[in-house]
Amino acid sequence: MSLTNKVTAEDVLRISGVDASRCMQCGKCSGACPNYDEMDLHPHQFAALLRKGEVERLMESNALYQCLSCFACSQRCPRNVEPAKIIEAVRLTVIRQKGRNYMTADRLPEKLDEDLPQQALVSAMRKYSK
Amino acid sequence: MNYSYYPGCTLKTKAKELDIYGRLSAAKLGIILEEPEHWQCCGGVYPQGEDEIATRLSSIRALAAAKEKGQDLITLCSACHHVLKRVNNDMKRNATICQRANNYLQLDTPYRGETEVLHYLELLRDRIGFDTLKSAVVNPLKGVNIAAYYGCLLLRPGKEMGFDDPEDPCIIEDFIRALGATPVKYSQRNECCGGYLTLENKGAAQKRAEAILSSAADAGAEMIVTACPLCLYNLKNNAKTKIPVKYFTEVLAEALGVKEEL
Ligand code: SF4
Numbered sequence: 001m002s003l004t005n006k007v008t009a010e011d012v013l014r015i016s017g018v019d020a021s022r023c024m025q026c027g028k029c030s031g032a033c034p035n036y037d038e039m040d041l042h043p044h045q046f047a048a049l050l051r052k053g054e055v056e057r058l059m060e061s062n063a064l065y066q067c068l069s070c071f072a073c074s075q076r077c078p079r080n081v082e083p084a085k086i087i088e089a090v091r092l093t094v095i096r097q098k099g100r101n102y103m104t105a106d107r108l109p110e111k112l113d114e115d116l117p118q119q120a121l122v123s124a125m126r127k128y129s130k
Numbered sequence: 131m132n133y134s135y136y137p138g139c140t141l142k143t144k145a146k147e148l149d150i151y152g153r154l155s156a157a158k159l160g161i162i163l164e165e166p167e168h169w170q171c172c173g174g175v176y177p178q179g180e181d182e183i184a185t186r187l188s189s190i191r192a193l194a195a196a197k198e199k200g201q202d203l204i205t206l207c208s209a210c211h212h213v214l215k216r217v218n219n220d221m222k223r224n225a226t227i228c229q230r231a232n233n234y235l236q237l238d239t240p241y242r243g244e245t246e247v248l249h250y251l252e253l254l255r256d257r258i259g260f261d262t263l264k265s266a267v268v269n270p271l272k273g274v275n276i277a278a279y280y281g282c283l284l285l286r287p288g289k290e291m292g293f294d295d296p297e298d299p300c301i302i303e304d305f306i307r308a309l310g311a312t313p314v315k316y317s318q319r320n321e322c323c324g325g326y327l328t329l330e331n332k333g334a335a336q337k338r339a340e341a342i343l344s345s346a347a348d349a350g351a352e353m354i355v356t357a358c359p360l361c362l363y364n365l366k367n368n369a370k371t372k373i374p375v376k377y378f379t380e381v382l383a384e385a386l387g388v389k390e391e392l
């Protein structure tokens with residue numbers, strides 16, 4: 001899928017408010033990540049690739065949709081980098097583009113079950129679509 | 131004492147027990163919870179993007195309504211608490227977000243984060259006190275081994291949530307003790323259950339839920355309590371190991387002798 005608008009590292013820095021240059025690549029964030037196995041790129045790599053300006057690679061990562069927003073990485077980072085904010089900022093640069101919603105409301109009925117709380121639906125829409 | 135109370139979308143629907151038992155218990159403890167007339171859903175996920183304004187507005191409306199009444203705002207759902215608390219911090223500390231949000235809202239007086247957001251458990255600990263709670267218990271839950279499941283949203287990021295020590299919390303264990311039951315500590319109590327992924331990647335949510343349930347089972351838990359409807363759903367439905375999972379307000383109401391069958 002081609003992207004309509006070019007996104008730069010500055011855009012991600014502005015949206016996230018994160019200073020990735022503070023990252024010392026210790027990997028503590030990725031060590032803390034409970035969903036490490038499901039992600040093609042891990043929190044420390046988001047910090048590293050953002051520093052190198054490789055935003056397109058980040059925008060193609062499945063980690064944007066596998067991140068649990070659990071804030072373990074942000075909590076345990078000794079340099080206060082907050083990788084969860086980088087991941088969310090990159091996700092926003094993707095889903096804000098036309099036609100790039102990751103999940104749309106018409107896909108929800110097939111996923112419903114008797115017990116599913118509303119919270120699951122509203123949060124999926126918050127995370128995956130604009 | 132009167133407080134504003136923000137129930138959130140799920141407490142009106144799938145998580146009625148969390149709401150109703152919370153209200154019944156509060157009344158027993160002399161607390162009046164006033165629900166604002168026109169609250170809107172907080173969205174369930176804190177908008178981490180600093181340029182996200184629209185997604186913060188529903189929270190700010192609830193916060194400003196509590197300020198109008200001169201009341202602290204009580205939350206019950208972990209996700210609502212997380213969202214309201216952090217949006218409130220933004221209104222206090224981030225001048226750009228504060229100004230842009232107020233430009234939209236055009237309130238009579240601008241809102242700048244004046245309201246204090248308290249989770250129901252913080253109300254019990256910091257305003258009522260666990261000793262007072264203990265003396266109000268009429269049905270002590272003697273001999274029941276209860277595991278607290280904290281999850282993520284109440285605790286992290288610790289410096290923003292200010293709820294408890296994010297790596298070694300004790301508030302829910304202290305709560306369990308006050309009810310006369312025995313708290314069970316286990317390694318996964320503050321690790322994520324993966325609930326947000328239940329629609330997108332059920333396998334991952336199942337793996338996380340099982341890690342938590344088996345860790346609690348190994349430690350001898352007979353019951354797990356939580357404050358989060360999505361955690362409750364995920365721990366109940368997505369793990370192979372089965373231990374009853376309940377809202378903390380349900381055991382509270384039971385201990386206070388105000389539990390009704392719903
Ligand atoms: S924990 Fe912080 S400093 Fe260490 S690699 Fe992760 S983002 Fe960088």
Ligand code: SF4
Pocket residue numbers: 029032033034035036043066067068069070071072073074083084087
């Ligand atoms: S917030 Fe996302 S990236 Fe960070 S530890 Fe949790 S799942 Fe991993």
